[in-house]
Amino acid sequence: MNQTHATARAAGGLALALLLVLTSFVASGQTVSSVVFKHSGRSVLSSPAQISDGRRHVSTALTLAGRSSSNVVLALPPGEEDYVPWEAQKHFWVGAGEIAILEFIPWAMARWIRHWEDPADNWAKVSSSTWWRNISMGWEYDGDNFVTNNFSHPYHGALFFNAGRANGYDFWESTAWSLTGSALWEYFGETFRPAFNDWIYTGVGGANLGEMIYRLSTLVTDNRASGSERVWSEIFGTLINPVRGFTRLVSGEMGRNFENPAWRTPEDFLITFDAGTRVMDKNGDKEFRDKELEGLFAFDLYYGNAFKAREPFSSFSLGMGIASNEPHLTRLISSGHLLGWDLERNKHRLAVNLDFNYHNLIKDFRQGIDSTYRGYLFGEASIHPHLLSRFRIGEQTSIVTSLGFSLAMMAATPNDYYIDVEGRLYDFGPGIGSNLFVALRGEKWDYVALRYRGGWLWTQTEPSDSKHHIHVLGLLLQYPLTSFFVFGVDAGVYWRESSYENFPDVYRDHPFVRVFFKTAVIDL
Amino acid sequence: MKRSFGLAAVAVLCGCLVSASAQEESFLNNRIMVDVLYKRNLGNFSSVWSNALGAYVGYGIAFPEHNLLVVRTGVVSNSLRDGVSYEGASSTLIPVHIGGRYYFANATWMPYVSFMNGLNLVFENTNLEGDQKSRTLVKYAWEVGVGLTVNLSRVIALDARANYQSYFYQTDAMMTGFEYTLGLAWIFPV
Numbered sequence: 056m057n058q059t060h061a062t063a064r065a066a067g068g069l070a071l072a073l074l075l076v077l078t079s080f081v082a083s084g085q086t087v088s089s090v091v092f093k094h095s096g097r098s099v100l101s102s103p104a105q106i107s108d109g110r111r112h113v114s115t116a117l118t119l120a121g122r123s124s125s126n127v128v129l130a131l132p133p134g135e136e137d138y139v140p141w142e143a144q145k146h147f148w149v150g151a152g153e154i155a156i157l158e159f160i161p162w163a164m165a166r167w168i169r170h171w172e173d174p175a176d177n178w179a180k181v182s183s184s185t186w187w188r189n190i191s192m193g194w195e196y197d198g199d200n201f202v203t204n205n206f207s208h209p210y211h212g213a214l215f216f217n218a219g220r221a222n223g224y225d226f227w228e229s230t231a232w233s234l235t236g237s238a239l240w241e242y243f244g245e246t247f248r249p250a251f252n253d254w255i256y257t258g259v260g261g262a263n264l265g266e267m268i269y270r271l272s273t274l275v276t277d278n279r280a281s282g283s284e285r286v287w288s289e290i291f292g293t294l295i296n297p298v299r300g301f302t303r304l305v306s307g308e309m310g311r312n313f314e315n316p317a318w319r320t321p322e323d324f325l326i327t328f329d330a331g332t333r334v335m336d337k338n339g340d341k342e343f344r345d346k347e348l349e350g351l352f353a354f355d356l357y358y359g360n361a362f363k364a365r366e367p368f369s370s371f372s373l374g375m376g377i378a379s380n381e382p383h384l385t386r387l388i389s390s391g392h393l394l395g396w397d398l399e400r401n402k403h404r405l406a407v408n409l410d411f412n413y414h415n416l417i418k419d420f421r422q423g424i425d426s427t428y429r430g431y432l433f434g435e436a437s438i439h440p441h442l443l444s445r446f447r448i449g450e451q452t453s454i455v456t457s458l459g460f461s462l463a464m465m466a467a468t469p470n471d472y473y474i475d476v477e478g479r480l481y482d483f484g485p486g487i488g489s490n491l492f493v494a495l496r497g498e499k500w501d502y503v504a505l506r507y508r509g510g511w512l513w514t515q516t517e518p519s520d521s522k523h524h525i526h527v528l529g530l531l532l533q534y535p536l537t538s539f540f541v542f543g544v545d546a547g548v549y550w551r552e553s554s555y556e557n558f559p560d561v562y563r564d565h566p567f568v569r570v571f572f573k574t575a576v577i578d579l
Numbered sequence: 580m581k582r583s584f585g586l587a588a589v590a591v592l593c594g595c596l597v598s599a600s601a602q603e604e605s606f607l608n609n610r611i612m613v614d615v616l617y618k619r620n621l622g623n624f625s626s627v628w629s630n631a632l633g634a635y636v637g638y639g640i641a642f643p644e645h646n647l648l649v650v651r652t653g654v655v656s657n658s659l660r661d662g663v664s665y666e667g668a669s670s671t672l673i674p675v676h677i678g679g680r681y682y683f684a685n686a687t688w689m690p691y692v693s694f695m696n697g698l699n700l701v702f703e704n705t706n707l708e709g710d711q712k713s714r715t716l717v718k719y720a721w722e723v724g725v726g727l728t729v730n731l732s733r734v735i736a737l738d739a740r741a742n743y744q745s746y747f748y749q750t751d752a753m754m755t756g757f758e759y760t761l762g763l764a765w766i767f768p769v
Binding site: 251 | 743
């Protein structure tokens with residue numbers, strides 16, 4: 056699969072999201088029993104979620120900006136205590152229909168709407184002969200660039216996942232939905248051979264992202280709210296999770312007053328935002344003469360309590376970094392609880408997480424047989440068994456440790472001698488690795504944190520038989536200026552040893568330093 | 580002596596069947612499975628190796644209410660296509676797979692969909708380029724399929740399955756094919 060049709064898929068998803076938002080506006084007015092209009096003279100856009108713990112609900116109180124706008128207040132019917140929520144029962148055919156829509160939109164856009172310079176390039180012109188060829192040839196690794204494989208595909212997979220999740224299926228069953236949706240696309244949705252890396256990134260990465268947006272959209276939507284608060288909560292929920300929004304629309308739950316799920320509000324919830332600068336050596340040649348300085352803005356979200364997590368993703372973390380220089384989306388990481396066993400309650404816990412890592416710091420690259428890039432990248436979808444421990448050393452201070460290993464189902468790291476015609480300049484393959492994390496943690500912040508991630512990757516794609524040993528070592532220091540504001544320094548080094556069967560081995564190391572101010576945006 | 584053994588075996592089997600059928604429990608229980616297989620290879624790989632025969636032995640762990648976690652191993656031997664003759668050539672796989680089945684029903688007739696994946700240890704001896712070359716490969720295996728389990732009793736089940744397989748081998752010659760299996764399962768009632 057190439058970048059262009061991934062863009063089409065992303066555009067299709069965006070179009071679906073916009074369509075759903077628009078229809079949610081309309082449908083909200085159509086599905087409730089009465090609609091009351093009132094005028095508001097307020098001209099301030101107040102967006103942060105208002106969090107109350109009375110009934111443990113999060114209400115998004117948004118008021119439309121100025122210009123004598125009209126706020127729509129929905130007078131909802133009284134609570135229906137006997138109502139069985141849509142997501143409490145399985146709705147296979149609705150989910151299957153949503154999968155069909157999610158497959159059809161990007162395919163139809165490529166097939167009939169997009170202009171092709173050479174019609175022969177139209178990958179959407181599938182037929183029984185292309186299907187049989189794909190079945191006969193089987194999996195391969197494609198040449199998509201890093202962003203497409205590590206970001207666009209997981210997003211599309213998250214939509215597939217939620218076709219199951221929003222229709223009554225649990226996390227594990229919905230993972231089968233994302234894997235199946237991806238396999239159907241790979242074999243029958245395009246003329247290219249099915250790409251195994253796409254299947255992993257879409258299916259597993261989609262389950263990872265999908266469960267997070269499912270929980271966040273559930274947190275935002277309040278089934279007990281009414282009026283404009285309800286309208287906006289549904290809009291935000293739909294923007295976060297378009298498929299769940301669509302499902303609530305067709306099931307009529309957008310306009311229904313009923314009980315929220317008991318797990319809706321996590322025990323702990325923290326969103327932080329930080330801004331600062333980062334400097335990194337691009338060449339990795341140990342001479343440190345070619346540094347790149349850039350602004351870096353980061354957003355981190357912590358959901359639930361890892362020591363008390365029971366259900367998949369009842370505890371997870373999600374982080375995103377936006378750089379001022381290209382590539383702008385430089386970091387996207389998450390780790391979600393899958394399974395866990397208490398060895399000693401609230402102190403030692405054996406846990407298995409699903410991790411997703413996306414670090415894109417390729418600052419420029421040249422096409423040729425020499426070194427083809429400067430900077431580094433690393434991506435993976437992995438299973439992460441680990442021992443999580445907490446040692447209290449004060450009333451609100453503790454040392455938290457995590458020691459474990461990683462089983463990477465699919466990982467990506469630079470290849471020094473290969474550039475695919477479609478833009479891929481990295482290797483794929485499975486791998487294993489080790490993880491270590493030690494932090495001195497206060498009530499909210501890590502004052503000091505040391506982290507190490509090591510991994511061995513074996514390339515499965517062309518050029519085959521390369522091996523990569525990668526390491527990331529970092530030390531984070533954060534000094535609280537107030538209870539919600541810290542100054543921090545994050546310094547570390549990424550290094551790798553790459554072995555190639557027919558070319559000289561390559562060693563690179565890239566030290567980096569980041570200085571930032573961080574604030575807690577929402578803290579439950 | 581032989582007759583005594585036979586009678587004893589029949590008595591034990593009947594006892595198991597009677598005691599098992601007396602319980603009103605789920606058919607979806609842990610089980611040992613033994614299958615024989617025939618595979619029709621596809622694509623470029625099939626231009627040399629046309630089909631395969633083999634057997635699996637596996638163990639299934641039941642999860643309510645529809646799921647069976649399956650681990651299996653076995654041996655699969657590819658056969659050269661008619662008219663293709665390489666002296667001493669052989670291609671044998673030892674699969675080490677894990678996956679699952681989703682059963683649509685919990686009754687005597689239990690249709691299901693299955694997914695298996697894992698590793699294949701590939702032992703091959705080829706002289707396709709003119710010289711004998713033995714090597715061992717470790718390759719990823721991927722399979723989806725549909726099947727039917729027929730519970731002959733609470734203890735014994737018959738199982739038939741059709742799979743599509745896309746085993747990794749070489750980029751231009753993946754071990755793709757349709758596999759058909761027939762087997763027996765020994766069920767452990769809870």
